Amino acid sequence: MNRLRRARPWLGTLVEISLAADFDTPALLVAVEAAYAAIARVHVAMSVHEPASELSRLNRSAHLAAVPVSADVLTVLRAALSFAEDSAGAFDPVVGGRLTALGLLPACEVTAAPQSTWRDVLIDGDQLRFRQPLRLDFGGIAKGYAVDLAIEQLHAAGIAEAQVNAGGDLRVFGPASQRIALRDPRAPSQWSQIVELDDQALATSAPYYAAGSSPSALIDPRSGSPYAGADSISVIAPTCLAADALTKVALFAAPALLEALLEQHDAQLLIQRCAD
Template identity: 35%
Template structure:
């Protein structure tokens, strides 16, 4: 079983940099001679802010009469919702629901909010369907290898250290009971950083849609949802970053009416005696993975699912991930480390969205 999630803030910031492998191309060009009356009555409204150790950006198509005060009111709702999500799922807020549960002893049952329970359900479903490649309990192993908040190590831990920590890892030790109650049957430490951003994107998109907007793009730290089209029926587009140093663009992709998430392993690692250790951990061994998948971008019906699957796919490797994607109707784009450079592989549906 393979897995990858980030244990805490420091690793989460690094992971955010990786996952900013997807960034927005929200620029469109039109000739003044072709601006229609309908276009003249529309405008793009954009807001931004900070959350979850990264930034959020939201752009939507509004009537030209939409005011700055209305924009501020909508952003206030968005910021309040983000505070609520963080209070439920953050591992760096000491009194968040998740932090309080993490502090409880093995055998403890605790009632949690409906939204936290729902995200735990989604995480468990991905864990089961990916045969454990996705696991929100892997934080202690992430920390042991120096990719968590404790410290940055440059030496691999001993076999004895790995064996001791593995006893604290395993999604099957978390029980989801009736009435929004959860129970740990081991000394678990849960970390939802591999799905919470995606869930937050979905929730912010709902706020924008409930406000009456049908064309928008919502993004948090590179994870995003888009709906509808920009003015003059232009599609939303994103650029997928190449693993090559210098933040060059690998591909430009049309992403109308879809959720997108990206995960990569090409920035967060350390080297010892000429060997590179990735932050992606194989929980079957307690050691970093050794396959050659550098980055994966996933398209899905919602961003929580895309977020979790991007993490799972990166842990699984390209062969297993590609088969999973085909069998389950998931569109995905893989960048693979070859002997002389990077190789692309993508599902047929993803190929249809390639712009350049």
């Protein structure tokens, strides 16, 4: 099979696509371009750092009146709200207000109400409205969704084997399992464990490379408290969206709720302890 590997900056990280098929190189390049186009679509719609993004527009105006939303944003939002409900708020896409207050997101024109939560987000068909000013942030789920879209594009193009890796949130498919190295939480530049994925996704949350005394960007949405641990939390699941979201659930949810969600999503939890 002919093989191709490309990397581009999207989603606030480097997105790498590796693929193989019985195609010539121009055909592989067409498939890669389709995959990156799907990733770019998510970035343009859901970046909280881009004032012109659809997500930023919603955060500015959805508390004033119902606003139409795109299919991509609606899909991610419905999934995020489901994880929020099932985890009793341990995962919450309305965490953006708390992250802004901590200086972890850029300032916004609208100040989020301090007690706003996922329960303040109302969906009516393809319309979205907020009960009060708040700030949606899809940082805990959008990368996984983008990876899944890219994988769908590669499948549709007839690619036989592929891996899409967005800064550690990744998904693979092909006739054989693929070996993935996990970073050592004690020395993130080194590998500590190898896992094998067979048409599966993997996501990891950990306070790697935290800048000095800066608070972790991993926030308990209910209290606003940053994750104080140093362990690495990885989840293997059928989709990268689920794996991405479940790593945050694993940090903050009650054990019984976490266990139920892992079972519901056919997911596996891997914890790498920082201390022996």
